[in-house]
Amino acid sequence: MYKGIHSVPVLFDFQWQTPHSKHEYGLPPIGDDVQSFYRFPRHTNPKQDRHLWEVKADFTKAIFVANCLGKRFIEVSQDLDFFEVCKDFIAFLPSKPARILDAGSGAGQNAAALAQEGFTVTAVEPMPEFLSAARKRYKSASITWLKGSLPDMACLNMGTAQFDFVLIDGVWHHIDSTEREMAVIRLSVLIKKGGICAISLRNGPAGLGSRVYPTDTKFTIQQFEKHGLLCIFEVQNKSSILPNKENVKWARIVLQKC
Structure with a gap:
């Protein structure tokens, strides 16, 4: 130097x-x-x-x-099929036109699929590029697009139970242990009594990601249980649907607010 x-x-x-x-x-x-x-x-x-x-x-x-x-x-x-990626969660979707939150909505494909099914969807995403792409691709969909992020999602009204179903797909491994604890508390407030929180948990090599943390299914369930959400479904060691991801495995859990 x-x-x-x-x-x-x-x-x-x-x-x-x-x-x-x-x-x-x-x-x-x-x-x-x-x-x-x-x-x-x-x-x-x-x-x-x-x-x-x-x-x-x-x-x-x-x-x-x-x-x-x-x-x-x-x-x-945007080429991914919600009903394939999230097939483990389909049985837990509420009756239409229930309010659904897609937390970390990425390019918007899951939010768009849910809106097309007749749900009232709010999509929260921190990346402006992804929000812009989602709005452009799914401009005909009736979706509330908001810029925000876990754990606080300050773009949403504070202190009110708003949602019947929360989807967190491919997001949890991007927030650290402190943020996860904060996110659990925030979600426990946002979800209505009897409402559902469906989460996919990734484990495997980080690749290009510099903000990727391991997940622990058992510990995650315990975190939510402390705040009144009980696990009603769990599956582990699911393979990725993307190519070249042989070392990446997914767990999926569904939690219900008491």
């Missing part, structure tokens, strides 16, 4: 909906992880210009590939 140049960490992370395999979307890897640390000179002189431009080029490449991954993720997600 050049004398007088300080290291400034630069982090790029899709957070909730990052693709987790370097090859699953048909794009080449760009290194061990999208999360990379680049050295940016805070003070330069002409002799250091070449180094600066090399760093900028590397950073631009990382952002370009990450943007490609985001676009590819949207395409792949």
Whole structure:
């Protein structure tokens, strides 16, 4: 490193909906992880210009590939069939036109399928790119699209039981243990008495994701039980429906508020 140049960490992370395999979307890897640390000179002189431009080029490449991954993720997600991906949850859907929350709605395919079935759907997603893609693709669907995220989902009214059913598909592994505890408390308030919370739990290599945490089905169930949601369905070791995900397994749980 050049004398007088300080290291400034630069982090790029899709957070909730990052693709987790370097090859699953048909794009080449760009290194061990999208999360990379680049050295940016805070003070330069002409002799250091070449180094600066090399760093900028590397950073631009990382952002370009990450943007490609985001676009590819949207395409792949919107091609998924809700009734295949979430088939374990179908039997627990409430009567129409019950209110459903899709927490971490990604590219919007699950919310759109539920709206088409006649449910009143609210979709919450933190990534503006994904929200925009969802609104564009499913503009005819009667869905309330909101920018927000677990654990607080501040975009929703506070302190009121609003939903008959909450779907959390492919999200829980993107929030850490502290956020999960906060999310359980928040969900216990948002769900009506007798209402359902359906969650998919991912375990396996993180791939390109830099914000991916292991999940524990038993512990997750215990967390919800402490706040009045009892497990009424559990299945484990389900294979991913995406290619190149042999080492990724899913558990699915359904909880009901007492």
